[in-house]
Amino acid sequence: MSRIPFSPITINWTLTFRCNFNCRHCYSRPEKAPELPTEQVKEIMAKVAKYKVPFINYGGGEPLLRSDLFELTEYATGLGFNVSMNTNGFLLTQEKAALAKKSGFKTVGISIDSTRPEVHDDFRNTKGSHKKAVNAAKFLKKQGVRLTISSVICRINHTELEDLVRQARDLGAEQISLHNYKCAGMGFTNKDELDLTPEEWKEFYLSAIALRENATDIRISMDDPITATIHKAPDQAIVKGSTCGKLSLNIRANGDVTPCGFIPVVIGNLLTDDLKDLWDNSNILEKMRNKKPKEKCLTCKHYEDCLGGCTARAYATTGDFNSPDPHCWVAK
Amino acid sequence: MRNIRRNPDIIWREEEEAREEALRAMERGGDASGDGTVLLVVSGMMHQLNLLGGEIWKLLDGIDEERLVDTLAMTFDVDRDTLSRDVRDFLIDLDRRGWLVHE
Ligand code: SF4
Numbered sequence: 001m002s003r004i005p006f007s008p009i010t011i012n013w014t015l016t017f018r019c020n021f022n023c024r025h026c027y028s029r030p031e032k033a034p035e036l037p038t039e040q041v042k043e044i045m046a047k048v049a050k051y052k053v054p055f056i057n058y059g060g061g062e063p064l065l066r067s068d069l070f071e072l073t074e075y076a077t078g079l080g081f082n083v084s085m086n087t088n089g090f091l092l093t094q095e096k097a098a099l100a101k102k103s104g105f106k107t108v109g110i111s112i113d114s115t116r117p118e119v120h121d122d123f124r125n126t127k128g129s130h131k132k133a134v135n136a137a138k139f140l141k142k143q144g145v146r147l148t149i150s151s152v153i154c155r156i157n158h159t160e161l162e163d164l165v166r167q168a169r170d171l172g173a174e175q176i177s178l179h180n181y182k183c184a185g186m187g188f189t190n191k192d193e194l195d196l197t198p199e200e201w202k203e204f205y206l207s208a209i210a211l212r213e214n215a216t217d218i219r220i221s222m223d224d225p226i227t228a229t230i231h232k233a234p235d236q237a238i239v240k241g242s243t244c245g246k247l248s249l250n251i252r253a254n255g256d257v258t259p260c261g262f263i264p265v266v267i268g269n270l271l272t273d274d275l276k277d278l279w280d281n282s283n284i285l286e287k288m289r290n291k292k293p294k295e296k297c298l299t300c301k302h303y304e305d306c307l308g309g310c311t312a313r314a315y316a317t318t319g320d321f322n323s324p325d326p327h328c329w330v331a332k
Numbered sequence: 333m334r335n336i337r338r339n340p341d342i343i344w345r346e347e348e349e350a351r352e353e354a355l356r357a358m359e360r361g362g363d364a365s366g367d368g369t370v371l372l373v374v375s376g377m378m379h380q381l382n383l384l385g386g387e388i389w390k391l392l393d394g395i396d397e398e399r400l401v402d403t404l405a406m407t408f409d410v411d412r413d414t415l416s417r418d419v420r421d422f423l424i425d426l427d428r429r430g431w432l433v434h435e
Pocket residue numbers: 019020021022023025026027028029060061062087088124
């Protein structure tokens with residue numbers, strides 16, 4: 001594996017844990033943390049900028065619930081960050097889309113999990129949410145903001161992959177991000193109902209990889225290390241296995257830092273700690289970067305590329321970073 | 333001769349620690365081509381450039397090929413023909429990927 005970059009490439013930032021939705025898979029519904037006021041968020045942004053982190057992505061909670069969202073984005077853009085966000089789109093009016101453009105958002109990701117409105121609305125527990133998400137995508141396009149569609153793959157949609165890609169393409173998205181189902185927060189509570197079996201994951205990824213290879217007008221992105229078993233990462237892949245803690249870090253609403261949004265282990269707080277110090281010296285990050293094979297991974301020929309798969313899923317289900325990914329379909 | 337620039341859509345950053353190490357390795361006569369000294373993100377995909385590639389990349393802000401080779405010759409102790417050839421090959425590769433703009 002190549003060396004770890006000198007600081008994160010992406011900071012995933014939960015500005016708020018509040019949300020106007022209550023989705024069945026959401027990792028962050030059970031999370032509670034006081035929210036930092038505007039000035040303190042800016043203070044942290046300035047500290048992070050010192051280490052030339054190129055990307056900030058606001059995740060959820062719903063970023064549009066922060067009334068200072070565009071002020072913060074304008075500030076972050078001024079510091080040199082490329083800012084993006086993931087939103088459910090419900091509050092993204094024409095006017096907000098114009099503000100997204102003006103404040104400097106490079107990309108906005110809208111969550112749409114099905115082409116069938118009733119399925120999406122039921123999954124997201126909010127009537128009319130599919131229609132609003134589609135409208136939000138159109139408003140963004142009209143303003144010239146680059147669009148990504150995010151879909152959380154699970155029981156409700158794993159067989160409608162081609163339709164999901166078509167829908168994203170028709171909306172003018174540059175990319176569709178197929179997020180693997182995470183057993184964190186509500187995702188853990190509802191995993192028996194919503195998660196796929198390892199065999200179903202394999203089938204899904206085989207179709208998705210085939211589709212990706214032929215897609216010329218839209219990027220199909222799936223950031224799941226478990227695919228290393230069926231598809232060799234490109235030679236230039238910077239790191240192997242999970243990218244959390246190697247290319248990215250997560251900041252919570254109160255400034256706490258975790259390796260990723262789905263691993264609730266706090267390694268410091270950026271109001272008081274230095275980003276580079278945490279990046280270089282955290283024991284937790286060190287453990288994630290130097291995983292040790294365990295159980296069936298010990299004899300698996302894919303270990304060098306897969307590194308045990310998704311560390312967050314392994315940790316959520318067993319409490320051990322080194323356990324094999326529960327989505328792994330490779331036999332014992 | 334036309335000036336060459338980096339494609340402005342590409343987000344990139346120098347990896348200072350890796351660069352210093354690669355320079356030290358080169359001074360000791362070792363292999364400096366391993367770790368990336370410049371990281372690029374192109375359409376959501378990450379790439380890395382080794383020491384020579386990274387040094388070329390940083391200089392591509394409206395420079396012609398000859399001046400580029402002159403500047404690199406101050407850092408890289410190789411004969412001019414080899415350097416010119418390596419630079420040319422690298423630029424062709426970057427161009428093929430759509431990572432350059434010619435003025
Ligand atoms: S998944 Fe997103 S939209 Fe749904 S409840 Fe969680 S934060 Fe809100």
